[in-house]
Amino acid sequence: MRYVHTMVRITDVEESLDFWVTKFGLEEIRRIENEQGKFTLIFLAAPKDAASAKETRAPELELTYNWDSDEKYETARAWGHLAYRVDDIYATCQKLMDAGVTINRPPRDGRMAFVKSPDNISIELIQEGDALPSAEPWASMENTGDW
Secondary structure, eight states, X not given: OOOOEEEEEESOHHHXXXXXXXXXXXXXXXXXXXXXXXXXXXXXXXXXXXXXXXXXXXXXXXXXXXXTOOOOOOOOTTOOOEEEEESOHHHHHHHHHHTTOOEEEOOTTSSEEEEEOTTOOEEEEEESSSOOXXXXXXXXXXOOSOO
16 A cells, blocks of 8 residues: 545635745646546645655645636545645745745744645644754744634
């Protein structure tokens, strides 16, 4: 058995790619446009997973856009979050903040933070290796919203 991907539904392709690729830093691996089914599948991978994702199609994040749908997607209590390890949690959070992304749970502990995608998908950022020493402005930053 091998883990392949997680699929999340999106409501706006451009806004989602701006978040996931431009701001968050994932790479688009491939895209499938299905005119008969009226949907688009966009497969993304983290930079350190991109080579294996291109070869084995795993691990990936699949963004599914259903054409002509006005459905509002909501998360249920059973859904938790996606998680990504990052090389420097403070630099990652700063880059996201500078791009206009809200840090819902700041990395006060130098180890973990949460943000959300435009479609309300909760994303955990985890510091690779040991936690970084506590630093401002993160140490005193309050939570914003939920995650």
